[in-house]
Amino acid sequence: MSSSLHPADADSSFTLLEGRYLGLRPKQGRPKWLKLKTKSGKVKVRIPKPMRSWIAAELEPDALIQVWAKAKKKTYKAVQVIPTGGAAAIAPPPVKTEPMVHTLKVCMKGSCRKRGSGDVCRALEAARDQHPEGDAIRIEKTGCLKCCKKGPNVCVLPEKKLLHQVEVEQAERILAAY
Numbered sequence: 402m403s404s405s406l407h408p409a410d411a412d413s414s415f416t417l418l419e420g421r422y423l424g425l426r427p428k429q430g431r432p433k434w435l436k437l438k439t440k441s442g443k444v445k446v447r448i449p450k451p452m453r454s455w456i457a458a459e460l461e462p463d464a465l466i467q468v469w470a471k472a473k474k475k476t477y478k479a480v481q482v483i484p485t486g487g488a489a490a491i492a493p494p495p496v497k498t499e500p501m502v503h504t505l506k507v508c509m510k511g512s513c514r515k516r517g518s519g520d521v522c523r524a525l526e527a528a529r530d531q532h533p534e535g536d537a538i539r540i541e542k543t544g545c546l547k548c549c550k551k552g553p554n555v556c557v558l559p560e561k562k563l564l565h566q567v568e569v570e571q572a573e574r575i576l577a578a579y
């Protein structure tokens with residue numbers, strides 16, 4: 402693995418990874434990681450949502466690629482993927498994109514609070530702090546979401562998706578979707 406500063410960015414936290422593209426993980430469902438074989442071993446890089454369909458459709462296994470990435474808590478997060486050989490006729494890679502911000506509003510009113518929404522809120526905040534894209538996830542307390550009997554309730558924005566009977570143990574799984 403080679404590593405150097407991004408020439409076009411003053412932010413020294415960018416790292417250049419070079420190697421052979423091994424595919425996406427997981428192979429089925431919603432692939433969130435790209436596997437790369439570098440000179441010093443295999444590396445897993447998280448890829449933002451806007452890049453996933455492009456990579457799945459255009460990159461051939463074994464293609465030589467460069468990945469500009471940000472190192473974050475022992476993992477890498479791609480900001481740009483550039484084919485450099487072995488994969489002809491590849492469309493231009495997407496430029497750096499900002500991840501979509503999700504807000505999880507946790508109801509803290511009477512019924513939900515009695516059912517443990519305070520603990521759920523803390524568990525979501527802890528899971529967010531461990532999440533590779535945690536900067537793009539906000540956890541907020543809110544008032545009654547009008548479905549009190551199904552609490553603790555959480556509303557996910559911008560999708561306006563309501564999650565009912567949320568338990569502390571579900572926090573990591575809920576955040577893994579974003």
Ligand code: FES
Nearest residue numbers: 508513545546549
């Ligand atoms: S008290 Fe939580 S939805 Fe009403």
